[in-house]
Every structure is written in C-alpha cells, then in structure tokens.
Amino acid sequence: MGAVAALDLGTGQACVVVGEVDERGVALVGVGTAPSRGLRKGVIVDVESTVTSIQKAIAEAETMAGCQIRRVVTSIGGAHLRGVTSHGVVAVRNGEVSSGDVRRVLDAARAVALPADRQVLHVLPQEFLIDDQEGIKEPIGIAGVRLEAKVHIVTSQSAAAHTLIKCCRQAGLSVDDVSLGSLAAADAVLTPEERDLGVALIDIGAGTTDIVLFHGGSVRYSATLPLGGGHLTNDIAAGLRTPTAEAEKIKQRYGRARAAGIDDHASIEVPSVGDRDARILPHQVLCQIIEPRVEEIFSLVSREIGRSGFEDGLASGVVLTGGTALLDGIADVAEGIFRLPVRIGSPHHVTALEDLVASPSYAAAIGLILAGGDHARPVRRMAPHPTTMLGRTRERVTEWLRDFF
Numbered sequence: 001m002g003a004v005a006a007l008d009l010g011t012g013q014a015c016v017v018v019g020e021v022d023e024r025g026v027a028l029v030g031v032g033t034a035p036s037r038g039l040r041k042g043v044i045v046d047v048e049s050t051v052t053s054i055q056k057a058i059a060e061a062e063t064m065a066g067c068q069i070r071r072v073v074t075s076i077g078g079a080h081l082r083g084v085t086s087h088g089v090v091a092v093r094n095g096e097v098s099s100g101d102v103r104r105v106l107d108a109a110r111a112v113a114l115p116a117d118r119q120v121l122h123v124l125p126q127e128f129l130i131d132d133q134e135g136i137k138e139p140i141g142i143a144g145v146r147l148e149a150k151v152h153i154v155t156s157q158s159a160a161a162h163t164l165i166k167c168c169r170q171a172g173l174s175v176d177d178v179s180l181g182s183l184a185a186a187d188a189v190l191t192p193e194e195r196d197l198g199v200a201l202i203d204i205g206a207g208t209t210d211i212v213l214f215h216g217g218s219v220r221y222s223a224t225l226p227l228g229g230g231h232l233t234n235d236i237a238a239g240l241r242t243p244t245a246e247a248e249k250i251k252q253r254y255g256r257a258r259a260a261g262i263d264d265h266a267s268i269e270v271p272s273v274g275d276r277d278a279r280i281l282p283h284q285v286l287c288q289i290i291e292p293r294v295e296e297i298f299s300l301v302s303r304e305i306g307r308s309g310f311e312d313g314l315a316s317g318v319v320l321t322g323g324t325a326l327l328d329g330i331a332d333v334a335e336g337i338f339r340l341p342v343r344i345g346s347p348h349h350v351t352a353l354e355d356l357v358a359s360p361s362y363a364a365a366i367g368l369i370l371a372g373g374d375h376a377r378p379v380r381r382m383a384p385h386p387t388t389m390l391g392r393t394r395e396r397v398t399e400w401l402r403d404f405f
C-alpha cells in the first residue's frame with residue numbers, strides 16, 4: 001500500500017500529514033501546515049481563503065514527501081456536531097449471529113429520526129446484547145434469536161460537511177473519508193487501557209473544545225463547545241491593548257494558565273497598537289487574563305461531563321490535546337477543576353520523522369492517517385487497537401460522500 005494523506009482543517013491551521021501505515025504505526029514522509037483563515041469556531045465561513053490554506057499546506061507536504069497528493073481523509077469540527085446514544089434490535093437470521101446480522105442491527109441503530117439538514121458521521125458500537133446476555137463485544141458466531149446493539153452516533157450539519165468537501169475539491173483533492181477531529185485525535189493519543197478504564201479526551205484547539213468520553217473501550221459521550229485558544233488570544237489582545245498577532249506570540253512565549261507562583265517582579269514587553277511605544281507590564285497581569293478564561297473552558301467541560309452521567313467512570317482521568325494543551329500549567333488548572341489525574345496527549349504510533357509531529361496540535365492529523373490506513377484496507381491490523389467490532393471505531397461515511405457528487 002502506498003502513502004495515505006490526512007488533512008486536519010482546524011480554526012487555527014490546516015495541517016497535512018502524509019505517511020505509510022503498517023502494524024507499528026505511521027512512517028511519516030511529509031508534513032505541511034498553513035494558517036487557516038476561512039474558519040470560525042471550527043466551521044468554514046470563507047471558501048476562497050480555506051481553499052488557499054489547504055493548497056498551501058498540501059504543497060508543503062508534497063514538497064517534503066516528494067509525491068503528489070490527490071486524495072485525503074479529513075476532519076470536521078464545530079458546535080453543530082452532536083453525539084447521541086441509540087440502539088437497534090433485529091432478529092438473528094440463522095440461529096447464530098453473522099456479520100450480516102451485525103450490519104443490519106447497526107443500520108437499525110443508526111435509523112434515528114434525523115432532521116433533513118443533518119447526516120450521520122459515525123456509528124460507534126458500545127456493546128451488543130444477544131437474547132438476555134449483555135456486554136458482548138464480539139457478537140459474531142454466538143447463538144441466539146434476538147440481537148441488540150447500543151451505539152453512539154455522531155451527526156453533523158449536512159451543509160458544513162458539504163462545504164468542507166467542496167473546499168477540498170476546489171483544492172484539487174478528492175475526499176475518501178470525513179471524521180470527527182476529536183475522535184481522530186483520540187486514536188492518536190489514547191491507550192487501549194485508558195479507553196477501557198474510562199477517560200475524558202479534551203481537544204482544545206483555536207476555535208473549539210471537543211470532549212469525547214470513553215469507557216469499556218468505546219465512546220460514551222461526545223460534545224463540542226465553541227471556545228478555544230483563540231479566545232485566550234483575543235482576551236490578551238483586549239486586556240493588554242496589543243495587536244492580535246502580538247497577543248498570540250505573547251501567549252505562546254509567556255502565557256501560563258496559573259497566575260500564582262509567578263515572580264512579582266517578572267515583566268514582559270508588550271507592543272502597542274499603532275505607532276505608540278512598547279510597554280513593560282508585569283508577567284502577572286498576562287496570567288491573570290489567561291487563568292479565568294482557562295477555568296471557564298474547563299468549567300463548561302466539567303458541566304458536559306456531569307451531563308454525560310459518566311463522571312464516576314473516568315478512572316484514567318483526563319487527557320488534554322490540541323494546540324492549547326501546550327499552554328504552560330494547563331494540566332495543573334485542569335486537575336484543580338476535574339479533581340482527576342490529567343496528562344497532555346501527543347501523538348503515539350509515529351515511527352519515522354516523529355519529532356516533526358511530537359506536539360498535541362498534530363494529534364488529529366496523525367489520528368486521521370491511522371484510521372486512513374484502515375480505510376484503505378478492509379481489516380485494521382495496527383497495534384494501537386484490537387481488530388474487534390468495538391475496535392472498529394468508525395463507520396464509513398462513503399455513502400453520503402458519494403451523494404454529494
């Protein structure tokens with residue numbers, strides 16, 4: 001199999017990775033990034049500049065990889081994404097569950113009443129029940145008369161998905177698959193043990209914060225909040241009266257999620273708006289702007305976790321990923337709010353050029369490519385996930401991708 005290309009189109013940047021997937025993971029051959037200017041809170045609002053960003057990132061990755069990219073697997077984000085739990089029931093046809101029965105029961109489960117403007121993105125099996133036997137992960141071959149599936153379904157607004165595919169087409173790419181960005185990130189950063197024991201993956205990007213809760217090896221809850229690192233930058237720009245681009249640099253260089261513990265006398269240089277002179281301000285002032293916003297984001301996440309009903313099922317704690325997870329001290333603030341162990345998740349399973357993507361901001365792109373290898377082959381053979389029904393984390397959306405053309 002040749003190389004697979006993935007495009008993670010985020011509010012902050014378009015990120016392309018190209019690599020070959022085998023049982024050990026991804027051997028990267030190319031990476032390309034470009035600032036993304038056409039998205040707001042995860043959703044494309046300007047086609048032309050989005051296409052330009054995609055083309056730039058693709059061209060950079062092509063140069064590095066020395067190949068042409070014609071097809072991609074891509075991510076989708078935004079607060080229009082919804083996760084719901086559903087279930088389906090069918091009669092077992094020949095006294096023993098077959099792969100056809102499993103397909104039918106998943107179809108039954110996905111047949112939730114969908115408004116006309118929404119589409120199913122993923123059908124993620126949680127467990128199967130055969131007659132009265134619950135908690136079955138591998139139903140095929142088990143005898144019974146009644147097969148039931150519990151699933152987590154992720155739906156997206158059709159228009160948002162359509163615009164994403166249109167932008168890729170205009171950039172000269174055909175789209176093999178569209179995946180929820182945070183689910184892809186989960187593939188790249190979580191361990192099977194974490195998914196099993198229970199974990200909250202929190203992907204904090206530039207425009208959105210995504211939450212995916214796992215327990216018993218499968219997705220139990222997912223949600224997207226329209227808040228991210230861009231809001232920190234905007235708060236800094238307003239609070240320190242400095243241009244947004246300078247606020248972004250200051251955040252990355254001096255930003256800290258906790259104001260306590262910073263030297264009272266430490267100071268930072270802050271460029272002014274217009275041609276006024278730069279000012280010297282206490283470092284504390286910067287961190288006093290950042291801290292409440294970070295706390296606000298985590299409080300909203302905590303509310304979502306409460307809503308999920310799984311707050312007592314997160315034995316492996318919380319994993320933070322996405323570019324904002326690079327903010328100094330953020331894990332500390334998260335631990336204070338969630339009262340759970342927190343770690344920062346950078347992509348695993350990269351076997352070549354790994355230092356190029358050793359950052360939480362590449363998690364979704366690497367996850368897409370791991371699953372992209374799966375898409376190209378019918379059976380997933382990679383080490384990261386067992387090839388069980390539940391390991392098969394995503395349902396292909398190819399039918400509705402085809403509907404677009």
Ligand SMILES: Nc1ncnc2c1ncn2[C@@H]1O[C@H](COP(=O)(O)OP(=O)(O)OP(=O)(O)O)[C@@H](O)[C@H]1O
Pocket residue numbers: 009010011012013014036041042077181204205206207208209228229230233248251252253255321322323324325326327328360361
């Ligand atoms: N060192 C750093 N400290 C703090 N924030 C950082 C740092 N590096 C990057 N960021 C922030 O990470 C964010 C970008 O993260 P990421 O690339 O995951 O977002 P995205 O996927 O483009 O956006 P989204 O997923 O929200 O649509 C930006 O807001 C950026 O300011």
Ligand SMILES: [Mg+2]
Pocket residue numbers: 009010011077181205206322364
């Ligand atoms: Mg993102």
